[in-house]
Amino acid sequence: MRLSASPPHSCLPMAELADRIHIVGVGGSGMSALAKLLSGLGHRVSGSDIRPSIALERLSDLGIKTWAGSSPDAMADAGLVVASSAIPDSDPELRAATAAGIAVWDRPRLLEVLTSRMPAVSATGTHGKTTSSALLVAAARGAGLEPSFVVGGELIGLGTNAAVGTDDLFILEADEAFGTFLSLHLRALMVTNVEADHLDHYGSTDALEDAFVEVVRNVDGPVVICADDPGARRVAQRTDRPTYGLSDDARWRIADLGLASDAVRFSLMHTTVTVPRPGLHIARNAAGVLALAAELGLDIEGAAAGMEQFRGVRRRFELRGRVAGVTVIDDYAHHPTEIAATIEAATRGEWRRVWAVFQPHRYSRTKELHREFGAAFSAADEVVVTDIYAAGETPVPGVTGELVADAARARTSSHVTYVPHRADLGDFLAQNVRPGDLVLTLGAGDITLLGSELVRLLEER
Structure with a gap:
């Protein structure tokens, strides 16, 4: 897969989705981002959450109707109800929608439809997927693209966690929690690391790694995987995908690494990269983004320049x-x-x-x-x-x-x-x-x- 600028979106609602969509648990970072994306695509969106929050206020400022608590009667106007993974089946709004014969979806099903319609590029891993996804947005913009995106935190430089872009590219993080990433249709992927987490869902580390392997094998396009992490390396070996990192055998190898209190600097395949955020993990994430950008045929110098303007993500240092x-x-x-x-x-x-x-x-x-x-x-x-x-x-x-x-x-x-x-x-x-x-x-x-x-x-x- 090689990316280039595409004609702008029509901003008409997706035919596969109802015009009127209600989101239960919309205050979470992932669900609020989806509400913004759906609204930007032309759907009429509303949302509720258990308590008032800044997230609800910001959605209201965008013209998305929100409320704290449950309003079962309001479900009669919805064509589709989407529930966060944190919402139990006993929720009054979900029960009202079901009783009225209104379709009730979970988040993975919504993401499955979105990624089947919009060419999706993603970052996944136990850690670093939000920052890496945000860096992917910065790199794509630096390379001259205007992607749509859904990220699990507010991009400080853009003031939002989601947007509808003018190019046919959708950047999102692939979340392994509850097996969500197994529902995605991906055109490209980077894997930051694979460690024991969410074992209440997977049952064992082996089952968790198997899920990552399945996701990688299902990607219809390039994948790059961090060679420095043992779990990710095993996934790379099992799927025969190229790697990035500091390891000597990485195809995309970090060189000339410099770590400062406010930035990281390194070179990757003769391209110099500076990211104004601290930490070795930032250097690895940025290297993965640049490697994936190269595999996608993007302007690498432009992508590196875009990351140099990266201002970070809320709640990440x-x-x-x-x-x-x-x-x-x-x-x-x-x-x-x-x-x-x-x-x-x-x-x-x-x-x-x-x-x-x-x-x-x-x-x-x-x-x-x-x-x-x-x-x-x-x-x-x-x-x-x-x-x-x-x-x-x-x-x-x-x-x-x-x-x-x-x-x-x-x-x-x-x-x-x-x-x-x-x-x-x-x-x-x-x-x-x-x-x-x-x-x-x-x-x-x-x-x-x-x-x-x-x-x-x-x-x-």
């Missing part, structure tokens, strides 16, 4: 403020490998101390990986762990954030504190941080609100 000499950065990292990579990137700055403040995400993940979580904090000076963000899971007896704190004490030389209640973190940190410190708030739950809380408390101090 995002600066929340600098107050009284304290820097506060928020990151979505919620897996041991992600945490270790984020802390490593942070240590390249000249901080007095690095604080890693972590909220574990899901009881199942914490039970499975608490020992690995402990070791991931080894580069931090101060580690603060709070209790688990359930994300809809039922509590498991004996599984708390203290498991992670105990593992960090056993496996690192960091000073570790367990603060059981998330609401107490702001006051604890405000009392203990000092000028020159960096505070990293880490996790996929409401820990993201802590950065703003801490900034306010430090301003009042």
